[in-house]
Amino acid sequence: QDGRLEPGLSEKGRTAERPSVPGVLALALCRGVFAESDIFKGDFILEYRGDLIDPEETFRSFIIAKPPITALNVIDAARDDGTLGRLVNDDHINPNCKMKRIMVEGKPHLCLFALKDITPGDEIRYNYGDADCPWRNQVRIVKDILKSDIYIN
Numbered sequence: 001q002d003g004r005l006e007p008g009l010s011e012k013g014r015t016a017e018r019p020s021v022p023g024v025l026a027l028a029l030c031r032g033v034f035a036e037s038d039i040f041k042g043d044f045i046l047e048y049r050g051d052l053i054d055p056e057e058t059f060r061s062f063i064i065a066k067p068p069i070t071a072l073n074v075i076d077a078a079r080d081d082g083t084l085g086r087l088v089n090d091d092h093i094n095p096n097c098k099m100k101r102i103m104v105e106g107k108p109h110l111c112l113f114a115l116k117d118i119t120p121g122d123e124i125r126y127n128y129g130d131a132d133c134p135w136r137n138q139v140r141i142v143k144d145i146l147k148s149d150i151y152i153n
Ligand SMILES: C[S@@+](CC[C@H](N)C(=O)[O-])C[C@H]1O[C@@H](n2cnc3c(N)ncnc32)[C@H](O)[C@@H]1O
Pocket: 025, 028, 029, 030, 031, 032, 068, 085, 086, 087, 088, 089, 090, 091, 135, 136
């Protein structure tokens, strides 16, 4: 539409005004991808672009860099090419989109599709899968602290 590869989406830094857990995860979650226009259930949103690498190489880079689990086996997006797929954050509880692997001419492409209607301003988030994501534990720990007696106002 406007010549950008990913129209209708923008990258934003997450700041203290939109933290998942007030004051705690704001720094860890520094950037994310946000809708600029309406996206409807089933719509294609973006492709998680990266370099196609062999499984052995993927295993090595996973040990070193820990890319999101959905990207394992085929696509390594460690190299910043300016596209937004590599900036989409995880939500394992209420994701609004889903990553699907689509084969085109024998080559895998990881594509993000909307699971529900998404309105402008919403953050695009998918479930990274069963990956051992440390931030999920952080949320649990913070919730436990807030519920416990040791939390002093
Ligand atoms: C594919 S990147 C997403 C973009 C990343 N937020 C950034 O600013 O570059 C994956 C990394 O983002 C962070 N991340 C993703 N989802 C998160 C979440 N729900 N809570 C906290 N950090 C998250 C983790 O550091 C993870 O390794």
